[in-house]
Amino acid sequence: MVRTMPRRKAEGAALSLLEGALLGLLHDEPCSGYALRKVFQDTPMFHFSDSPGSIYPALRRLEGRGMLRSTIEAARTLRPRQVYRLTREGTAALEAWLSAPVTRDTVVRGLDGAMLRFAFLDRVLGSEATAGFLAALAREVAAHVAGLERFHASQARALPLTGRLALESGIDGYKARLAWARRAARHFKASRTGPKGEDR
Amino acid sequence: MVRTMPRRKAEGAALSLLEGALLGLLHDEPCSGYALRKVFQDTPMFHFSDSPGSIYPALRRLEGRGMLRSTIEAARTLRPRQVYRLTREGTAALEAWLSAPVTRDTVVRGLDGAMLRFAFLDRVLGSEATAGFLAALAREVAAHVAGLERFHASQARALPLTGRLALESGIDGYKARLAWARRAARHFKASRTGPKGEDR
């Protein structure tokens, strides 16, 4: 009676943040799992676990899904490195992930995913798409801020002090992101470049 | 760098964010799983999944750990509500979770957990502890901002444009949180109250 449907395993094959980050980094340049780990270790921007238990399985999964191909390099040196590179499908998946529309949900679920996508956008999809992304992000963040402020206006006195302050903190954070998005849009337009094609 | 903590090896039984949120809400007032779900649904501050698949199992787990006790309030209406309330151990666990020191890790792992804890702090631990929390948070966030700015200064020109902008966005966000924490500390001191609740 339990249907055990194919789950949401549809063709979309949405990427997790970690998977998106891996594909994005590998788009910039092919490298080994260890090198990716290092990036996570000493890059303060996006904190994924730098432990092998997350990266290696994720790489395997992506390879299993046909998005990555790995070749063992440095065969002579007895310290083999397994270097991963994007396949066409991998590139397609990355592009799909990056071009997913910025919706209310993107904002509500926290901006981390949006910022991660942004960090890869121009090199994969070009400046046009990046500008569009920023515009959409600004729009949605502004809408969310408005919503939060409505909530604040109507509920503030019903909330306990710390609850109210915590809410205000959230509003402040989103406002900062909004200001940034607008500034980045200007800043970004200043240096228009075509989509860099480094693949192959 | 700094290794993370031994996690939940011992009886300490660290709480997940969801569990902390549930205990915090139930500390304010006992209620049913459905009511908690509603809170998650229409409170924009902290978005947990409002689906039953997360809340009910979590409540069960907490009950199994002796932190909650549930009573069925069906009475006349033939629609039984299972009302959860904190036990002494639950209160203790909540207090322990809230009094965990604010460390570098607290900040690096994203401020969501910190803000969630803050939202419950004064009603559980009183204003003294809340003030201390804000001070510690400001200290750690300031340190993290400094670290990010060092990284920015040294790496900015090595980063691609969007990468650099994303980093700056992160810095902006933390700065907003820092300003908030300092403001909240003042604001908060303005209305000192003793720890609310039945501890007297």
Next chain:
DNA sequence: AGGTTCATGTAACCCGTTACATGATTTC
């Protein structure tokens, strides 16, 4: 010779999400 870095993995657990499922009660 011994510690650190390079480099890759496995095993177990936890738990959040999605989807499925049920049935009573209120509301239009």
Next chain:
DNA sequence: GAAATCATGTAACGGGTTACATGAACCT
């Protein structure tokens, strides 16, 4: 009497974290 809401659950899955494990190479 249909739709929405109240109210509670289970099954299955994915995947991130922790911890354990191995071994070569490099530096001192």
